[in-house]
Amino acid sequence: MKDPITIALSKGRIFKEALPLLAAADIHPLDDPEQSRKLILDTNRPEVRLVIIRATDVPTYVEYGAADLGIAGRDVLLEQHTVDLYEPLDLGIGRCRMVVAEPAGLAAQDDPAVWERVRIATKYPHITRTHFARKGIQTEIIKLYGSMELAPLVGLSDRIVDLVSTGVTLRENGLVEVEHITDISSRLVVNKAAMKLKHRSIHALIQHLEKKVRYDPA
Numbered sequence: 078m079k080d081p082i083t084i085a086l087s088k089g090r091i092f093k094e095a096l097p098l099l100a101a102a103d104i105h106p107l108d109d110p111e112q113s114r115k116l117i118l119d120t121n122r123p124e125v126r127l128v129i130i131r132a133t134d135v136p137t138y139v140e141y142g143a144a145d146l147g148i149a150g151r152d153v154l155l156e157q158h159t160v161d162l163y164e165p166l167d168l169g170i171g172r173c174r175m176v177v178a179e180p181a182g183l184a185a186q187d188d189p190a191v192w193e194r195v196r197i198a199t200k201y202p203h204i205t206r207t208h209f210a211r212k213g214i215q216t217e218i219i220k221l222y223g224s225m226e227l228a229p230l231v232g233l234s235d236r237i238v239d240l241v242s243t244g245v246t247l248r249e250n251g252l253v254e255v256e257h258i259t260d261i262s263s264r265l266v267v268n269k270a271a272m273k274l275k276h277r278s279i280h281a282l283i284q285h286l287e288k289k290v291r292y293d294p295a
């Protein structure tokens with residue numbers, strides 16, 4: 078009998094980009110989470126199901142074994158740095174970068190090399206604090222849950238730490254990137270006990286994903 082496998086992932090861009098990877102492992106969801114309100118999606122394989130959750134909840138579900146595997150952004154994993162998981166594979170999807178940004182007007186006369194104390198609005202307080210602490214810069218952090226680009230426009234903070242991919246959101250809000258913190262992509266994460274107890278199934282799945290990522294990336 079095959080091991081039952083539960084995979085956690087978020088809807089939206091991660092789900093869309095994960096579909097070809099899952100297909101390479103012969104996993105095809107029977108529903109589209111954009112069309113359905115179902116939180117558990119069956120697949121063509123009776124032993125494999127997907128749970129559809131918030132991107133930031135993926136590490137929690139996998140750490141506690143509510144899902145055996147998951148797909149999580151490196152941003153989420155760095156921010157939730159104490160979560161205990163295996164992270165065997167960079168899936169190469171959800172590619173973007175974590176940056177410090179500020180209004181173009183401020184950037185024109187600003188020099189990050191002389192910053193001593195900065196006020197930052199961000200969804201990523203741990204990453205932000207760590208980045209600036211390494212450079213000996215004190216931070217006042219305003220924690221937000223989205224739309225960080227608004228903060229400097231209404232005087233909540235001078236600067237933000239956020240993800241950038243095309244740069245359109247920064248540009249349309251008159252902001253520019255002033256520091257690159259790190260590159261981001263989505264990772265496969267695996268529950269530690271499941272990796273032992275369901276080793277054959279999980280190992281086979283990792284191999285299919287790895288082959289697709291390495292030899293046939295999207």
Ligand SMILES: Nc1ncnc2c1ncn2[C@@H]1O[C@H](COP(=O)(O)OP(=O)(O)OP(=O)(O)O)[C@@H](O)[C@H]1O
Binds near residue numbers: 132150152240
């Ligand atoms: N503009 C982007 N381009 C590419 N990848 C991105 C971009 N923005 C975010 N990501 C990646 O996709 C992941 C999921 O982002 P998404 O916007 O779907 O969820 P979220 O709204 O950030 O999460 P939550 O609902 O938990 O707050 C992020 O954790 C990040 O790794």
Ligand SMILES: O=P(O)(O)OC[C@H]1O[C@H](OP(=O)(O)OP(=O)(O)O)[C@H](O)[C@@H]1O
Binds near residue numbers: 224
């Ligand atoms: O450089 P770009 O291609 O414009 O992408 C950057 C935007 O993408 C992400 O937001 P997302 O689309 O996830 O919206 P939300 O997190 O505010 O819901 C990120 O927080 C930026 O706002």
